[in-house]
Amino acid sequence: MISKLSGILDSVSDGYLILDVQGVGYQVHCSSKTLAQCTGVGEPLSLLIDTQIREDAFNLFGFLTASDQTWFRLLISVQGVGAKAAMAILTVCPPDQIGFAIAAGDKAAVQRADGVGPKLAARIITELKDKAGKMAIEAPIKTTSVAGNNNAPINIPVTQTGADQDAVSALINLGYQRTDAYAAVMQVKQKAENDNQDIELSDMIRLALQELSL
Secondary structure: OOOEEEEEEEEEOOOEEEEEEOOEEEEEEOOHHHHHHOOOOOOEEEEEEEEEEEOOEEEEEEEOOHHHHHHHHHHHOOOOOOHHHHHHHHHHOOHHHHHHHHHOOOHHHHHOOOOOOHHHHHHHHHHHHHHHHHOOOOOOEEOOOOOOEEOOOOOOOOOOOHHHHHHHHHHHHOOOOHHHHHHHHHHHHHHHHHOOOOOOHHHHHHHHHHHHHO
16 A cells, blocks of 8 residues: 655646656656645655546555545545545645634535535534544644635634524625634633633624634
């Protein structure tokens, strides 16, 4: 089983790259996001590898980070999600966003991936929502509807309250995307919990707006 490859980037094509490892060229399938970062043809490159062996194929899937690889494995654990669909999802929802999207129940964000329809997006969210909520996702909040982001690491709380959902709905009504709104509300909630403070809905919305504007 191949778990990592280090060599020289030989070429980049649509959906895959060729990695030259001591004269042997390995075809490695990658997300469009990963391929866009692999621009140094002729330069050293290391990739984490997932190997899929089938009767008619021996496929290698490459990742620049362990987070990419972890989410790929989680996605293909969902019935109906193949490697191609998982790569497409990671292209539109990279690891620093996909956890928030799934935890927020943001089907629209997942459906932006090629080959992912409403039913499959719903199944992904249903099956992975608890895992996304329990995983300690320590990554910057990167918003798509406002300029800038908050660089503070956050952990998604396991449980949500009605106030959380109301705050997220209020932010969506103000024009923010669901994933961004959810991430901002969770950031505010975590800060309040760390300070052992209760927070009213109006204050939660106000502080979440501040997070989104940073």
